[in-house]
Amino acid sequence: MTSHVEPDTSQLLAQLATLSTEAYRPELSKIDELPTLDIARLMNAEDATVTQAVLSQLPDIAAAVDGTAERMNRGGRLVYAGAGTAGRLGVLDASECPPTFNTDPSQVVGLIAGGPSAMVTAVEGAEDSPALARQDLDDLRLNEHDVVVGISASGRTPYAIEAVRHARARGALTVGLSCNAGSALAAAADHGIEVVVGPEVLTGSTRLKAGTAQKLVLNMISTITMIKLGKTYGNLMVDLRASNEKLRARSHRIVALATSAPDTAVDTALAENDGEVKNAILSLLASVDAETAERLLEDAHGHLRRALEAAATSTSALPSQQGTVAP
Missing domain, CATH: 1.10.8.1080 (Helicase, Ruva Protein; domain 3)
Known part of the structure; x- marks a missing residue:
């Protein structure tokens, strides 16, 4: 097994300093002293900027969707791969496809670094393991008909980047979804989608605006793909699975x-x-x-x-x- 060399702390700090999603906002340094309603208003105003950030990426999103629909029409699968919040959002989107569009659970798959237990508990070192990403994809017997979407707010998560690189080497179509410009993840993918939402209300808490942006994009990827595959009739969900x-x-x-x-x-x-x-x-x-x-x-x-x-x-x-x- 190839050993994984950990970058030193100074290198990581230098990397974080370049990411807009990690930027510190001194004007919010006293947010903990504000009335509850003011904090809610502030967060709501921040969230309102996310849709504009997504708007700027619509052409890239559309290109990724067209490629995804074409592969899935040939029998391919849509695979999401990410760590932490990004991984959870991928698993969520995948898990909603069977009841909504009557897809087989194997058609849309969510991979999270560290496996299912990572949905509720952090798995130490999982997001930093390229080998784990390769293994997870190999377990799926990935092929050239499939699509792999790597998801990472920072755009530098090793698990997501390696998932895209490994998938591309296997001939699969790849998409890199991040929330920072010039990300390594987007550069590694056939289709790079970079929804730059800027600094979070809580410094580095990318479950906030970045998470919202990723959820919006994943909604588009899966929903529009399913529309193109004939899973809807007009705006009606005619392929839903009536399980209750x-x-x-x-x-x-x-x-x-x-x-x-x-x-x-x-x-x-x-x-x-x-x-x-x-x-x-x-x-x-x-x-x-x-x-x-x-x-x-x-x-x-x-x-x-x-x-x-x-x-x-x-x-x-x-x-x-x-x-x-x-x-």
Whole structure:
């Protein structure tokens, strides 16, 4: 095993001094003496600047999303890799994809330095280990169809940087998401996204503005990718997994919104299509049975609009069978 050489304290201090996310704000040196409402107002005003920082990176975010959707359309996976707060945000985004978009848990994966226990407890030295990043990716049998997003507020976390480097060497598409300009992480990736949010209210506490910025970008990467993969119909989550009563009620509402069908028809369509929202909508709008809806969706690779177009083409001689206009 290759030994890991720790940088000396002076070197680390020098590095931190160059990072905007670590900068000290002397004007806030008495924040602990302010009334609670004033501190809340101050934090709220700081948070309001994050969306503008994200705005400046939209072209780079869009390019990364297009690349991600193209790889995933070929059967690839989206893998997030980070340490600490950044890693937790990646795991959070990945864990929300199955219930929201009915993805297989293996399609969107969140890796955090130190493993699952690092979600709640700091694992000493994990973020500084390039070898750990390589091992975590090798365990996934990474290939050229996959996408790896390294996440690090500072842009210098060894685990995230090595994840991107290792993934790129394996032919995977890579994205480096950081909150400092000119970061090593962005430089190592095919697509560098640097959302520069500036110094935090609490010096170096990058779970604040930097964390918010990273969450916003990850929301975009996963959500827009899923839209492009046909996981939505308009702005409706037609591929959600109804695993509880709330989601079953939401499934009913989505089918009703998409079709304007009465409740009884919605219930029947969902029952006949085993609770699959997308299939139920297609059955109602195209006036087809569950078996036909399933076949049309398979032929359309899960894209509801394409399936509806195919159904309309095959029944063009019978316009009365067409459903309501798509949203």
